[in-house]
Amino acid sequence: MTLDEFVSLSAALTGYPVSTLQPVPDTQQIAATLFAELNLASNNIPAAQLDELTQVWNSISATPPPDLPAAVQENIIENLAITRLAQNIIYLWFFGTWYDLTKNPNSFTSPNIDHVVSPLAYTNGLVWGEMGAHPMGYSVGEYGYWANVPTLPQIN
Amino acid sequence: MDNSTKQYDAVIVGGGWAGSALAYRLASANKKVLVLEAGIAIDGLVTNPDENQLVTGSRAEFMNDFFMAMAKTPESPYVQNYNAPRPAVLDIQPIPPFTLDNPVQLPAGAVLCPSAVLMSGGAAVHRGTGWVHPCVCSPMILN
Numbered sequence: 001m002t003l004d005e006f007v008s009l010s011a012a013l014t015g016y017p018v019s020t021l022q023p024v025p026d027t028q029q030i031a032a033t034l035f036a037e038l039n040l041a042s043n044n045i046p047a048a049q050l051d052e053l054t055q056v057w058n059s060i061s062a063t064p065p066p067d068l069p070a071a072v073q074e075n076i077i078e079n080l081a082i083t084r085l086a087q088n089i090i091y092l093w094f095f096g097t098w099y100d101l102t103k104n105p106n107s108f109t110s111p112n113i114d115h116v117v118s119p120l121a122y123t124n125g126l127v128w129g130e131m132g133a134h135p136m137g138y139s140v141g142e143y144g145y146w147a148n149v150p151t152l153p154q155i156n
Numbered sequence: 157m158d159n160s161t162k163q164y165d166a167v168i169v170g171g172g173w174a175g176s177a178l179a180y181r182l183a184s185a186n187k188k189v190l191v192l193e194a195g196i197a198i199d200g201l202v203t204n205p206d207e208n209q210l211v212t213g214s215r216a217e218f219m220n221d222f223f224m225a226m227a228k229t230p231e232s233p234y235v236q237n238y239n240a241p242r243p244a245v246l247d248i249q250p251i252p253p254f255t256l257d258n259p260v261q262l263p264a265g266a267v268l269c270p271s272a273v274l275m276s277g278g279a280a281v282h283r284g285t286g287w288v289h290p291c292v293c294s295p296m297i298l299n
Contacts, residue, residue, distance in 0.1 A: 097226070119223035136228065137219050 001054040006035045006089075009057045012072050013086055014093045014126060021093070030124050034092045037117055043098060044113070045085065053082040094130070096121030164190045 001009075010031070011018045022031040037043060038050060056079065060071040076086050084101060091099055100112040116122050123138045132150030134141065166182050168175045171193035182189045218233035225232035 114226055116224045116226060119220045122223040135223070137222055137233075 001035075001038060001050060003032060003035050005054060005057060005061075006038065007031050008061055009053075010034075010089055010093055012057075012061075012068055013076075013090050016093070016126060028120055028124055030121055033118055033121050034089075034096075037092060037098050038089075042113060043101070045101060049082055049085050053085050056082065092117065092121070094125055094127040096123070096125045162190075164188050166190070167192065170194075 007018055007022045010016075010021055014021070026032075038045060053076070056075050060068070060075050063071045077083055088099055088101060091097055096117050097114065098117055099114050103112045103114070123135045125135070128134050130152075132152045139145070165187040166179075167190045168179050169192050171179070171191045175191060175193075179189045179191050222228060222233040
């Protein structure tokens with residue numbers, strides 16, 4: 001999977017446009033930072049799984065935008081061989097966190113290789129804007145912003 | 157001047173909320189006070205967990221540690237201080253069944269209350285969690 005493929009796939013999985021995930025100029029380099037997780041040996045991603053996700057995405061990426069969500073649902077989300085990896089890409093963007101692929105997602109069993117990718121990946125997680133909030137200890141709000149009603153993004 | 161010959165009216169061990177307030181009151185009454193404090197300081201000295209050496213920590217570094225922690229607790233930004241170990245919320249464990257053959261061993265300084273073990277220390281460092289008192293129904297103990 002290339003960085004461009006990763007960003008376009010991420011846009012389809014998260015619902016956010018490429019211009020949000022990889023803005024120009026890209027000062028924070030979040031896309032590249034998250035993409036590196038897919039190539040991190042310690043994350044133990046089966047090569048066949050990553051290849052299949054790449055091939056499936058390339059086979060549906062040209063789908064007209066109105067039909068794309070259904071194509072993603074049918075070919076990726078409902079494909080048990082790659083749906084967990086696709087979920088992890090969504091987690092990367094929303095939480096800046098990589099979750100152990102081999103772990104039972106409903107278990108807190110340790111040890112595992114769950115980890116936050118980087119402080120920037122965490123504070124730039126999509127979840128914060130999604131819920132009209134900001135990470136603990138990190139805010140770009142002006143003084144007194146906490147008195148305002150939180151605003152939610154257009155995507156909702 | 158030889159420090160060993162200094163005389164104090166009071167020596168306070170621990171410069172937390174209580175120790176600081178007490179030192180202020182005593183000093184206000186013209187008493188000579190020495191405060192001994194082993195804890196870490198923001199933008200000051202912290203204990204390096206690997207080499208047990210004093211290193212400088214900035215607020216940005218503390219925040220990066222917090223962002224990188226999978227379980228974000230009040231203690232996450234701060235490395236453990238081996239000069240003055242403190243309890244953390246993740247140290248909480250169930251109290252083992254009490255029998256005459258196996259009495260519950262409490263850590264030094266710990267206080268048992270109906271739902272939790274309270275341990276003092278570190279309250280001023282990380283905003284009041286020095287007393288770990290989980291809101292749970294089952295009995296808990298700090299390991």
